[in-house]
Amino acid sequence: TVPYGDADAVEAAIGPNTAAVLMEPIQGEAGVIVPPAGFWRSVRDLCDEHNVLMIADEIQSGLARTGKLFALDHEDVRADLYTLGKALGGGIVPVSAVVGRADVLGVLKPGQHGSTFGGYPVACAVGRAVVGLLETGEFQARATELGEHLHGRLAEL
Numbered sequence: 001t002v003p004y005g006d007a008d009a010v011e012a013a014i015g016p017n018t019a020a021v022l023m024e025p026i027q028g029e030a031g032v033i034v035p036p037a038g039f040w041r042s043v044r045d046l047c048d049e050h051n052v053l054m055i056a057d058e059i060q061s062g063l064a065r066t067g068k069l070f071a072l073d074h075e076d077v078r079a080d081l082y083t084l085g086k087a088l089g090g091g092i093v094p095v096s097a098v099v100g101r102a103d104v105l106g107v108l109k110p111g112q113h114g115s116t117f118g119g120y121p122v123a124c125a126v127g128r129a130v131v132g133l134l135e136t137g138e139f140q141a142r143a144t145e146l147g148e149h150l151h152g153r154l155a156e157l
Contacts, residue, residue, distance in 0.1 A: 058082050
């Protein structure tokens with residue numbers, strides 16, 4: 001555990017047995033906490049330097065909620081793995097996913113890892129529909145518009 005937004009603390013926490021760095025791009029508990037600019041680029045560089053995975057918990061911030069597909073996209077950073085949920089179900093069904101690089105996910109073979117609800121047809125259909133809707137960019141644009149409005153109104157206060 002490291003102080004959020006502190007790249008030096010992340011580096012100090014990486015040791016010879018570190019497999020991955022797992023963080024939320026924007027923290028959503030106890031308020032909305034956005035890290036300082038450049039933080040995610042630093043974390044990506046540290047993970048590459050130390051050969052550890054970078055895992056982004058985008059369950060609350062991902063899938064167009066910040067105006068980009070993923071919150072990390074604001075810094076043009078790609079994680080090795082993403083955890084997704086909430087928005088993936090379109091507010092209709094609970095569904096989550098882990099997505100990422102093929103070489104990372106490829107270490108799991110059929111039958112080695114499962115899910116209690118894996119393959120639930122309705123959830124899968126909803127998730128596929130949500131991904132299709134995200135391809136248009138409409139939801140990202142709407143989130144950007146509403147975010148600018150919200151920030152403007154909050155600044156007035």
